[in-house]
Amino acid sequence: MKLIYEGKSKKVYDIGDGKVFLEFKDEVTAFNAQFKAEFKGKGYYCFKISSLLFKLLKDNGIPTHFIEEDTNGFKAYMVRIIPVEVVVRNIATGSIVKRLGINKGYEFNPPLVEYFYKSDELGDPLVCKSHIIRFGWMREEEIDRVESLALEATYILTDFFSKKSLKLVDIKYEFGYTEDGRLVIADEISPDTFRVWTSEGESLDKDVFRNTQRDITEVYKRLHEILSS
Numbered sequence: 001m002k003l004i005y006e007g008k009s010k011k012v013y014d015i016g017d018g019k020v021f022l023e024f025k026d027e028v029t030a031f032n033a034q035f036k037a038e039f040k041g042k043g044y045y046c047f048k049i050s051s052l053l054f055k056l057l058k059d060n061g062i063p064t065h066f067i068e069e070d071t072n073g074f075k076a077y078m079v080r081i082i083p084v085e086v087v088v089r090n091i092a093t094g095s096i097v098k099r100l101g102i103n104k105g106y107e108f109n110p111p112l113v114e115y116f117y118k119s120d121e122l123g124d125p126l127v128c129k130s131h132i133i134r135f136g137w138m139r140e141e142e143i144d145r146v147e148s149l150a151l152e153a154t155y156i157l158t159d160f161f162s163k164k165s166l167k168l169v170d171i172k173y174e175f176g177y178t179e180d181g182r183l184v185i186a187d188e189i190s191p192d193t194f195r196v197w198t199s200e201g202e203s204l205d206k207d208v209f210r211n212t213q214r215d216i217t218e219v220y221k222r223l224h225e226i227l228s229s
Contacts, residue, residue, distance in 0.1 A: 009046065009192055015075065018179040022047075023073040028192070030210040037213065045220035046190040047073050052227055053157065053189040060156050062149065065178065065186040079176030079186045083118040084127070084137050086146055088154040089170040093195060094207075099126075111154055113147050118174070145183060146175050153185060161196060164226050166204070169195035191220055 001013035001021060011023040024043035029036050051074050054066035065076040089096060092106040096114070115132060116124045132138050138146065150173050161168045171194035174187035187193070191205035198204065204223040209216045 009043070010073075010188065014078070018078050019067065020076055020078045021070065021073055022076055022188070024050075024188075028206065028209050028216060030206065035209070035213060037209065039215045039217045041217040042220060044072065045217065045224050046188060046192055049220070049224050049227060050074070050188040050190045052224075053160075054185075056160060057153055057156060057185065057189075062153050062156065063182055063184040065176065065184045076186070077178045077182075077184070079178055079184060081118070081174060081176040081186060082138060082142075082146070084132055084146075084175075085116040085118050085124060086150045086173045086175065087114045087116060087170060088112070088150050088173070089114065090154070090158060091167065091169045091197075093169055111151060113150060142183070149173075149175070149183070149185065157189075157194075161227075164229070165199050166226065167197045167199070169197055171195075191216075191223055196223065 001015055003011060004014045004020070005012040008027060008029045009025055011025065013021045013023065015021050024047040026038045026040055026043045027036065028039065028042060047069070051066070051069040054064050057064055058066060065079050067075040067077065089108050089112040092102045092108065093104050096102060097104050115127050115129070117127045117131070118124060129143055132143060133140055153173065154168070154171060157171065158168045173185055175183060176186040177183055195203065195205045195207060204219055206216065208214060208219050
């Protein structure tokens with residue numbers, strides 16, 4: 001396998017025929033890599049949770065890059081990533097609370113969609129639709145399609161989590177085009193990319209590391225057990 005990309009949480013290998021293999025790392029970062037750590041087993045549970053949730057979306061007709069899981073990662077279609085992250089918020093917490101002074105726990109009904117320019121160097125800044133169109137990251141009709149898919153996927157995941165007595169707080173999606181031109185949800189869907197609370201308000205996601213810098217492997221393991229039950 002040829003390594004074609006290595007990020008903060010994954011390695012991506014070209015396995016030919018328009019497909020890649022995603023290997024999940026045990027490293028974790030927060031606040032644009034101001035905090036870094038490595039916890040054994042963390043990558044495994046991100047991979048298992050991502051696989052489970054991608055399968056759920058696939059079964060519900062949502063196009064994704066996921067093909068099948070392997071031993072320590074999963075196979076996926078190679079995609080050209082759109083440089084815009086799409087965040088869907090069900091409940092206010094994190095950056096939006098700091099930016100707008102909204103009370104933590106405020107519920108958005110319907111969910112709120114925000115866009116962020118995918119750039120580690122710039123700290124993934126918040127952008128609006130006019131920015132996206134003006135700088136050629138997506139056309140208006142692409143934005144509409146991306147937002148529709150993000151909301152549809154979030155409704156499916158929110159319902160699934162609710163049945164497990166969990167609250168999907170917010171979630172970040174990345175989108176891309178496959179070699180045959182299909183628009184799909186790509187990257188990962190894990191507690192590195194979404195926030196989830198128990199009915200008592202306990203975090204089962206990367207906020208545990210963001211807030212306390214403690215080992216998150218057991219937290220992710222617990223979440224995987226709940227979602228798999």
